[in-house]
Amino acid sequence: MSPPPRLPILLAGAALLLAGTALVPLVSTSAAGATPLCTVQYATTNQWDSGFQGSVTITNNGPAVSSWALTFAFAGNQKVTQGWNAKWSQSGTTVTAANESWNGALATGANISAGFLASWSGTNPAPTVFKLNGVTCNQDTEPPTTPPTTPPTTPPGNPGAPPKLHVSGNQLVDQNGATRRMLGVNRSGGEFMCVQGYGFFDGPVDDASVAAIASWGVNTVRIPLNEECWLGLGNVNPAYAGTAYISAVRDFVGRLEAHGITPLVELHWTYGQYTGNSSGCADIHATCQKPMPNAQYTPAFWTSVANTFKADPAVTFDLFNEPYPDRATATADQAWACWRDGGTCPGIGYEVAGMQDLLDAVRATGATNLVLVPGIAYSNDLSQWLRYAPTDPAGNVAAAWHSYNFNTCSTETCWDSTLAPVAARVPLVAGEIGENTCGHGYIDRVMQWLDQHGASYLGWTWNTWDCSTGPSLISKYDGTPTAFGAGLRDHLRALS
Known part of the structure; x- marks a missing residue:
């Protein structure tokens, strides 16, 4: 059986931008206290009544990759309107910055910066969670990726492990x-x-x-x-x-x-x-x-x-x-x-x-x-x-x-x-x-x-x-x- 039709794909634009790009995933192997596999510095470099200029600096501390995509979510109603040094797209509050054809390679220890312009109203809080090729940056270990993030627990009554059929x-x-x-x-x-x-x-x-x-x-x-x-x-x-x-x-x-x-x-x-x-x-x-x-x-x-x-x-x-x-x-x-x-x-x-x-x-x-x-x-x-x-x-x-x-x-x-x-x-x-x-x-x-x-x-x-x-x-x-x-x-x- 197939699921019922859904609304038009929100990330259609992002999917078109990423088509044909073979992303190399990072594999999280860091232990507690080790250097994070990636770090991201986010900055608001200029702000006015209805808009602002922002930037991200990405550092890859893990294995070298030949292509990359950074994702983060705005906490307010900010909307990216244009950007540079990356292909920028937004679905709801989630922002994706994918490499251009000329800056996909990111060696171990290398970094790259990309900027954008966005609109805002009310408040303009900075994003707190950044993921590079699916791996969470700025932390030593990777938390569970399945939302919500509550870990498996043994339920009351402990039914035991499922059978090995x-x-x-x-x-x-x-x-x-x-x-x-x-x-x-x-x-x-x-x-x-x-x-x-x-x-x-x-x-x-x-x-x-x-x-x-x-x-x-x-x-x-x-x-x-x-x-x-x-x-x-x-x-x-x-x-x-x-x-x-x-x-x-x-x-x-x-x-x-x-x-x-x-x-x-x-x-x-x-x-x-x-x-x-x-x-x-x-x-x-x-x-x-x-x-x-x-x-x-x-x-x-x-x-x-x-x-x-x-x-x-x-x-x-x-x-x-x-x-x-x-x-x-x-x-x-x-x-x-x-x-x-x-x-x-x-x-x-x-x-x-x-x-x-x-x-x-x-x-x-x-x-x-x-x-x-x-x-x-x-x-x-x-x-x-x-x-x-x-x-x-x-x-x-x-x-x-x-x-x-x-x-x-x-x-x-x-x-x-x-x-x-x-x-x-x-x-x-x-x-x-x-x-x-x-x-x-x-x-x-x-x-x-x-x-x-x-x-x-x-x-x-x-x-x-x-x-x-x-x-x-x-x-x-x-x-x-x-x-x-x-x-x-x-x-x-x-x-x-």
């Missing part, structure tokens, strides 16, 4: 051999907020918000991600990309695990231009759902994600949100071959990475984490999943399915004929279930069928959107359910 026959079991099911919700935002220039997540992901999720009897949360944000590609605001984005995701994963919840990290939006049947957008960048992953960046994404979490077998991987090569190809066999093997696929103009490619990328890192592999037709069709399933040397793969009332396979007859054979062979995880009725009549049927077959399911989505724009489980982040969400909440609580 793995496949045993057609069931998921934990490290003690006990049968488990993944029952929970999706937490949308990580796939679109960063690339649209708004931040990391849509709404809070602090300890209180995770406690609200846990109060529903949830044991799993699926976290949609964006490959361009994770890899820190140049079209994404560097404040929300690369190391900053990865840190935000890791912080959220840590908070979930502190509540005994299994984190399910999933690739949602990817690079690659597709304008064919059922195209979500004409953009080459990761700003919508594409029919298949791309060979250029997606294997690298999964290599990085697997390396990040391979030491934590409690984290589960979901390879790709909703493949739909069947909308581009002429036959189902072509679609399934594309799905598994990738390469040059009919109707898709970029080189495709198949499910086998992505699984290979994960396993090549040594990661043995549980991996979910979705079907085609937006993950709603598993009819040939067993025939085309990728080979896993770790033997730790489950089938992922998505189900909405408006999908083709939305009846018990279809589930009995196409899902039951899969669920009899491998674990079945319904990564998304939902309906656009603002009620829960459909998911009640889905949950009943999945319960009978020992399968897992996660509701879409723990976000406060109006139900007319998409299935939203909550109206407030304290866990207040919508009518749709009440059905899932009550069912999960009855099972827990």
Whole structure:
């Protein structure tokens, strides 16, 4: 499922300025008392009734970089009107100064100054927090980057660590051999907020918000991600990309695990231009759902994600949100071959990475984490999943399915004929279930069928959107359910 349309991108101008710029992230390794990786001096050099002139002097104390971007936020209503020695842009109170083509190199110990003119009224306080390529300057250690900044805490009652799930026959079991099911919700935002220039997540992901999720009897949360944000590609605001984005995701994963919840990290939006049947957008960048992953960046994404979490077998991987090569190809066999093997696929103009490619990328890192592999037709069709399933040397793969009332396979007859054979062979995880009725009549049927077959399911989505724009489980982040969400909440609580 894709998130509802948002307002026009506030950082469109900044994104255009930064397009094609490959930023080199700084990696925070300083210990307490060490020199900060970067320092910034801010000064108001001249001020008059409605405007002022300001400057920043940036010193890089870390590794040399070939490009840079400085971000800070005004505390008042100041607005940058023009600048020099950098490409200046502003979204709300957040200001970005990115290097010009001629001053991108910043060696260790080097500094550079840039200036600007801005308007103001009322008060003109100086900014207090500055970030260079996503790393906070003027301090010895880097604080958590996920807003708000409350650290993970062990909740009352200490639920313990989440299970280390793995496949045993057609069931998921934990490290003690006990049968488990993944029952929970999706937490949308990580796939679109960063690339649209708004931040990391849509709404809070602090300890209180995770406690609200846990109060529903949830044991799993699926976290949609964006490959361009994770890899820190140049079209994404560097404040929300690369190391900053990865840190935000890791912080959220840590908070979930502190509540005994299994984190399910999933690739949602990817690079690659597709304008064919059922195209979500004409953009080459990761700003919508594409029919298949791309060979250029997606294997690298999964290599990085697997390396990040391979030491934590409690984290589960979901390879790709909703493949739909069947909308581009002429036959189902072509679609399934594309799905598994990738390469040059009919109707898709970029080189495709198949499910086998992505699984290979994960396993090549040594990661043995549980991996979910979705079907085609937006993950709603598993009819040939067993025939085309990728080979896993770790033997730790489950089938992922998505189900909405408006999908083709939305009846018990279809589930009995196409899902039951899969669920009899491998674990079945319904990564998304939902309906656009603002009620829960459909998911009640889905949950009943999945319960009978020992399968897992996660509701879409723990976000406060109006139900007319998409299935939203909550109206407030304290866990207040919508009518749709009440059905899932009550069912999960009855099972827990």
